[in-house]
Amino acid sequence: MRLLFFFILVLELSSKYESKILPAEPYKLSSQRNMFSPSKFFVLGLFRPGADERWYLGIWHHRFPEQVVWVANRDTPLSEPIGTLEIMDANIVLLDEHGTRVWWTNGTSTTPMGSPLIGELLDSGNLVLRHSKSGGFLWQSFDFPTDALVSEMKLGWDAKSNLNRVLKSWRSFDDPSSGEFTFGVERHGLVQSFIRQKGVPTFRDGPWNTITDGKIGENLTYATYSILVTEDEASYFFRLTNDSFFSILRLDYGGRLKQSTWIPKALKPKEHTIPEDMCGWYNKCGANALCGRDASRENCDCLPGFKPRPRSMGFARLGWWV
Ligand SMILES: *[C@@H]1O[C@H](CO)[C@@H](O)[C@H](O)[C@H]1NC(C)=O
Numbered sequence: 001m002r003l004l005f006f007f008i009l010v011l012e013l014s015s016k017y018e019s020k021i022l023p024a025e026p027y028k029l030s031s032q033r034n035m036f037s038p039s040k041f042f043v044l045g046l047f048r049p050g051a052d053e054r055w056y057l058g059i060w061h062h063r064f065p066e067q068v069v070w071v072a073n074r075d076t077p078l079s080e081p082i083g084t085l086e087i088m089d090a091n092i093v094l095l096d097e098h099g100t101r102v103w104w105t106n107g108t109s110t111t112p113m114g115s116p117l118i119g120e121l122l123d124s125g126n127l128v129l130r131h132s133k134s135g136g137f138l139w140q141s142f143d144f145p146t147d148a149l150v151s152e153m154k155l156g157w158d159a160k161s162n163l164n165r166v167l168k169s170w171r172s173f174d175d176p177s178s179g180e181f182t183f184g185v186e187r188h189g190l191v192q193s194f195i196r197q198k199g200v201p202t203f204r205d206g207p208w209n210t211i212t213d214g215k216i217g218e219n220l221t222y223a224t225y226s227i228l229v230t231e232d233e234a235s236y237f238f239r240l241t242n243d244s245f246f247s248i249l250r251l252d253y254g255g256r257l258k259q260s261t262w263i264p265k266a267l268k269p270k271e272h273t274i275p276e277d278m279c280g281w282y283n284k285c286g287a288n289a290l291c292g293r294d295a296s297r298e299n300c301d302c303l304p305g306f307k308p309r310p311r312s313m314g315f316a317r318l319g320w321w322v
């Protein structure tokens with residue numbers, strides 16, 4: 001009897017903390033049941049950002065549940081906190097309480113040869129689809145960002161895999177559906193990054209030249225930054241080197257990029273926002289102008305040797321990879 005009780009307890013615990021979706025074992029999610037990554041750093045679960053009954057499958061760090069870093073079904077919410085993750089047709093599928101497909105990955109179109117496919121939430125916060133007995137991912141959530149990057153998640157394009165990883169803002173603070181702003185890497189001769197509102201640039205960062213350009217905000221001793229620019233790839237990512245720290249680079253619903261970093265024992269996260277002020281917005285002052293930054297107001301001034309004229313093409317550059 002005691003032994004049986006023990007076994008039931010072990011089964012309960014192991015299923016509670018299982019971080020995998022197995023072919024024969026759909027993963028049932030509810031408001032009471034989330035999936036954890038193996039070391040429990042990250043959580044995959046259903047959340048409700050607003051007051052109405054719209055539920056989303058999201059990923060967040062276990063210490064910061066209010067900071068959702070990835071949303072699966074951003075444009076197709078569930079009406080109840082009941083969902084099932086299943087391996088179906090060689091993809092991860094989210095089913096609602098009636099068994100209707102609400103969201104799915106599109107890693108493969110046909111069942112690939114090899115060991116069975118499993119879905120797994122990794123300690124990096126990456127939800128992946130892979131063969132149970134070999135490395136390599138058929139699909140990964142890191143390739144389809146929502147509005148945020150976490151450590152080791154790449155932004156940018158990769159010609160070989162035909163991927164362009166772009167951040168797309170939430171519609172509002174409590175609505176994760178696709179918003180108006182995007183942030184991505186573009187190549188127009190030089191590689192630059194742009195924030196766009198419905199396709200129109202609102203912020204442009206200068207050319208990406210060197211690795212040192214990749215620093216966002218202050219020199220953080222516990223983070224490294226990488227920019228890779230080759231014929232086939234232009235990408236950016238940061239990597240935290242200490243698990244006690246946590247950082248998110250998010251494109252907020254107002255079109256600002258914000259890097260928030262949680263430092264052990266500090267009460268509030270360290271924050272760095274881009275553009276820092278009105279001068280950072282694309283073409284704020286027009287051509288040949290300087291955007292002034294006195295403490296009380298923002299103003300546009302001519303560059304030496306130029307006269308004021310109506311707004312035209314041009315921009316006041318604010319380097320943000322300081
Ligand atoms: C599926 O692929 C399309 C086009 O490649 C992409 O836009 C979409 O985000 C992908 N969906 C998922 C869930 O990965």
Ligand SMILES: *[C@@H]1O[C@H](CO)[C@@H](O)[C@H](O)[C@H]1NC(C)=O
Nearest residue numbers: 212215217218219220221322
């Ligand atoms: C950041 O660190 C680098 C190398 O350690 C140094 O050269 C640079 O001056 C630092 N920048 C700031 C703003 O502290």
Ligand SMILES: *[C@@H]1O[C@H](CO)[C@@H](O)[C@H](O)[C@H]1NC(C)=O
Nearest residue numbers: 222241242243244245263264
């Ligand atoms: C990580 O940071 C914490 C807090 O600053 C520190 O106590 C710890 O030693 C660091 N760990 C490593 C491996 O550097």
